[in-house]
Amino acid sequence: MKKVDVVLGLQWGDEGKGKVVDVLTPDYKVIARFQGGPNAGHSLVFDGDGFVLHTVPSGIFRPSSVNIIGNGVVIDPVILQDEIEAIEAKGVDITDKLLISKKAHLILPTHRMLDAASEAAKGKGKIGSTLKGIGPTYMDKTGRNGLRVGDILSDSFIQRYEALKYKHFGLLSHYKFPFDITDYEIQWFQAVEKMKRFKFIDGEYTVNRYLDEDIPVLAEGAQGSMLDIEFGTYPFVTSSNTMASGVCTGLGVAPNRVGKVMGIFKAYCTRVGSGPFPTELFDATGERLRNIGREYGATTGRPRRCGWLDLVALKYAVMINGVTELIMMKADVMNNFDTIRIATAYEIDGKITSDFPFECPDDVKPVYTDFPGWQKNITKVRRYEDFPTEFKNYVAFIEKETGCTIRIISVGPDRKEIVIR
Ligand code: GDP
Ligand code: IMO
Ligand code: MG
Numbered sequence: 001m002k003k004v005d006v007v008l009g010l011q012w013g014d015e016g017k018g019k020v021v022d023v024l025t026p027d028y029k030v031i032a033r034f035q036g037g038p039n040a041g042h043s044l045v046f047d048g049d050g051f052v053l054h055t056v057p058s059g060i061f062r063p064s065s066v067n068i069i070g071n072g073v074v075i076d077p078v079i080l081q082d083e084i085e086a087i088e089a090k091g092v093d094i095t096d097k098l099l100i101s102k103k104a105h106l107i108l109p110t111h112r113m114l115d116a117a118s119e120a121a122k123g124k125g126k127i128g129s130t131l132k133g134i135g136p137t138y139m140d141k142t143g144r145n146g147l148r149v150g151d152i153l154s155d156s157f158i159q160r161y162e163a164l165k166y167k168h169f170g171l172l173s174h175y176k177f178p179f180d181i182t183d184y185e186i187q188w189f190q191a192v193e194k195m196k197r198f199k200f201i202d203g204e205y206t207v208n209r210y211l212d213e214d215i216p217v218l219a220e221g222a223q224g225s226m227l228d229i230e231f232g233t234y235p236f237v238t239s240s241n242t243m244a245s246g247v248c249t250g251l252g253v254a255p256n257r258v259g260k261v262m263g264i265f266k267a268y269c270t271r272v273g274s275g276p277f278p279t280e281l282f283d284a285t286g287e288r289l290r291n292i293g294r295e296y297g298a299t300t301g302r303p304r305r306c307g308w309l310d311l312v313a314l315k316y317a318v319m320i321n322g323v324t325e326l327i328m329m330k331a332d333v334m335n336n337f338d339t340i341r342i343a344t345a346y347e348i349d350g351k352i353t354s355d356f357p358f359e360c361p362d363d364v365k366p367v368y369t370d371f372p373g374w375q376k377n378i379t380k381v382r383r384y385e386d387f388p389t390e391f392k393n394y395v396a397f398i399e400k401e402t403g404c405t406i407r408i409i410s411v412g413p414d415r416k417e418i419v420i421r
Helices: 017-027 077-088 109-125 134-142 149-153 157-175 182-195 203-212 244-251 284-292 311-321 389-402
Strands: 004-009 030-033 042-046 049-053 066-069 098-101 199-201 217-220 258-266 269-271 305-307 325-329 339-348 351-353 365-372 406-410 418-420
Touching: 004 017, 004 244, 017 042, 017 217, 017 258, 017 325, 017 406, 030 203, 049 077, 066 203, 077 182, 098 203, 109 134, 109 157, 109 182, 149 157, 149 182, 149 199, 199 203, 203 217, 203 244, 217 244, 244 258, 258 311, 284 305, 311 339, 311 389, 325 389, 339 389, 365 389, 389 406
Parallel strands: 004 217, 004 258, 030 066, 030 217, 066 098, 098 199, 258 325, 325 406
Antiparallel strands: 042 049, 269 305, 339 351, 339 365, 406 418
16 A cells, blocks of 8 residues: 655745656656645746746646645635646646645635735734735635635535625725725636636545555645744744645545655755744845845745755754655755855754744844855766765765755756755
């Protein structure tokens, strides 16, 4: 009996999950997203071309793959439709390659308005949401008001949509936030119609039956563990369980059917949006990471905040996810750095701690260990033995600290730029 293997982000998102899932898909017949929605932006680079996916799993470009949007995902039909058209423009017919869980919730036009109104009302305390309606949609899910993909086929769909919309209008009136959904609502209903060509599935049966038949399934996380609703830097988080446990609820598989947990991290750290980031750099080195690493949001285009690798946060993420192996991305960005730093602890109020705190104060001071840079271009390396010694020392230190093997090392954005040990 097969188990679901998982790829998920261990930092604040954008670790490179899209690339890794695309690389691993030939080993898996089925790729399934289990949480998040169009707040995600997963970049794939192959054949000299780039592509960003938001809702569709990153296995979609591989021949004969099956791609599932699981029940834990929230879907904006308009964004999904745009994405499908862009994929099909590349000559991929995805009608039979994409399956959508009936239990996935729909993001309504008014959810987006509520997201925008709520963020605007927060002023300086804003979360820095991608404004895709994620928070309000998950609120309606847990509040038991939501509309699901399976409801699209019900005779009462329009009435239920209208009832929820007017409920949202009531909420919006408290914000005094100007909005107009007329155009988006037209597009939304057109996109809902177009969704009907895809198979709406009871995803929990589909996934478990694949596993029973020994068909390998890979779960693709969105966001990262430090953005998790429970364990992230609350309230500066997203509204779903981004962790390994989210695979169980987001796909309908039992914990004993989860296999490998592959945790991805960048060789440094980034964050987009507000909230604590202890190793953030506000200097020229931070700028350098952003410029060389092209650290601009794949969904919103916002510049990402950059800083050194944070082992306090990384070890925390390894623990809460039960990571079985690590995947390190983007070390090539630091090819020409003299010194590379890793935070191993924090100093808070004069005390040293290696536990991630309940609240990160603004003046948290990371305790760093310095490493000499490798000062060589590693982008063309394809075998672990060929990495410079300084680089291998850096890898060995992270492995010792986390207690996990780094099994895959990505050395560039392209599919081919990868070293698998
Ligand atoms: P995701 O949200 O986790 O899928 O990550 P994003 O796609 O938002 O951001 C990762 C960015 O880094 C994308 O622009 C990728 O093309 C790029 N990338 C991925 N792996 C590497 C790598 O090893 N080196 C470099 N230089 N870029 C990479
Ligand atoms: P991928 O899957 C990076 C961040 C937002 C904001 C917070 C809440 O590409 O790694 P939301 O839109 O969920 O209400 O935003 O979470 N955020 C991400 N940051 N990568 C993502 O996804 C993100 N999805 C949400 O910037 O700080
Ligand atoms: Mg991203």
